[in-house]
Amino acid sequence: MKVTIKLVGPFRDGRFKENVREYPSAVSVLEVVDELRIPRPLLGIVLINDIHARIEDELHDGDTLCLLPLLDGG
């Protein structure tokens, strides 16, 4: 199945900004995060189709997954 992945901030370094990628069906967010070698402690927000989601959630064909770093004060 095809999933559009959007990366934000430092996650783009050495990766990409937006990419449509092929995954087996019912792949989880966590599996995508690990596949992209995004450090889990840095992962702050997961959006699936612009809605907040959890790292355990499964993705479906045509979904857009956006991965954002932590947001913690400033």
Added chain:
Amino acid sequence: MKCFTSDPASEPASVLYARCTVDLGSGKTRYEDVPCRNLEDVLGGFGRSFQILAERDIRDAYCDANPLIVNTGLLTGSSAMTGLRTYFSGYSPIKESRKGLPAAIWSTGSGNFGAKFKWTGLDELIFENRSPEPVYALIRESVDGPVVELKPAGHLVGLSTHAKMMALQNEYGSNAHFAAIGQAGEQWENVYMGAVALSTDNQLKSGEDKMRFAGRGGMGSLMGYKNLLALVAQSSDKIKPLTAEVKKVNINVVKGGGSARLQPISRGGGGGTWAAYDVMQVFNAVPVNNFRPQGNDLPEKLFRENVEPQFVIKSEACFRCGITCHNNVHEKRGDGSAGRFLAKFDYEPLNLLGTNLGIHDAAQAASLIHLSDNYGMDSISLGVTVSYVLSYNERHPEQPLLNGARFGEYAGIRELVEQAGTGNLPEIGHGSKRLSESTGETSYAYHVKGLELPAYQPETNPGYAWAIAGGHMSMGTYGLLTREGKSDMDSWVEGITRTKLQIVGFDMIGLCKFFDITKGICTQMVVDCIKSEFDMDVTAEDLAAAVRRAFLRGLALELRQGYEKSEYTLPAEVWERPNQNIKLPNITSPEFIAELQKRVWEIFEPELEGLLPEIGQKGR
């Protein structure tokens, strides 16, 4: 600090802290060891200072009875990472209730002044009254304990924060650190938003103006009113050898994830608070043109990736801190090396003196931040008050305010900052609440309870209403919608009344929030540090209860200073002109706010009873 118990929660009076009271009017000093009243006193910071402030009836911040309290937290100067905080507390010149009474406030910063102060042997320094002449205070160690002396400061008058520190460094050499106000604080009558700058090792070694700030609430202006231009803390370093327990904690702080986003990108971190730009922009929630995000990509111009090619960004840190959260921006020379230091790019000043003023050029934003830091102003209050002026001028092109500057007009904005910083523009120096009341257009003045909002859209954080000091750092709900996706009433009531108020614990204990911003201080890590440093047994539950009492005391103190419940709200523009560009659920409708107010007060109100001493009485 003298500890005669291992159980400070049950026996607080067996812990005594060292206080010096200085009468600036007479120059007399008094030293005493004060028994703690409760665990809040033991922890320190605002947990202690607010109990002192609560004993006084202060109706005008600029009166002799309003003290300036300088103190530290239990872990300031300890071997725990980020244990560098200094706290400045008093009744605020800028934050006031609608009735016109000043609110109690604290502000805090890192740098190395706090540790040096603690190492002199002092835990608290209270300045009473005001000096007839400009003075600075020298706090030094001696064989008989800490000594505080007042010194003439005529040679410091009119100097910037940095220049004052450099002048004092010439006199006191490498064993001293400094806290200083700039021209803004000296012009306290016309500037209520003066900040206190705190020196860093990096600054003193390089000569570059890389200070940290206790910015919020105008404590620099209160210092100016008292004719107290600077503090010098001179002592040898007394850091204890690192124990295995604290070492483990420190490694966890740096590597365990709590500070991940603050670490430099080169170390696999998120690159400091600046990275909030990238996150907020996904939701179109980066403040633009006085908190009106436009749904376009303008904020991206100040993204790190777009600034980095033209400048050298150094990741630097306070003394011994492995988090290294400072992003110091330098000019880039032809050979790619770092040239002149321009400014620090933390999220708040960058946004509020950049994108939120319509300034999208990094060099221009840097120069405004640099000016604000050197005049010694709270960049948040300054930026938000200037953005109010620009917004007014956009609405009234025929009869604009002041010099008529508009969003994005760098020269005009710079002039406003210069005039305000030198005390020549009280319209800005007095903050957005007073200015908007004078124009009669209050709905788009982005303050809550008289203190300007930081760079998180109020549409994302109704919790601002219950923040007891600086906006987001005294109520940790600013990420509840954006980060956690919570838009239901129960989550917001729970966040405000229980979990997210715990953020203020950092402003008691002496640690930087980045020690573990998501979990707060009520953790095994902090318990282990207290045990290791002081051989005290405190539980995470004890800590949580003390932090909650301290927070509630702050709330009770607001109410005593005349705040009405209707003031626990957001700028009206939020619901009068809902911003459709922000891509997050709407949790700031009048109905949502009304229900939230009702439910939050139902929980808080019964707990406020008996928290404050009678005026003139000592608290228990």
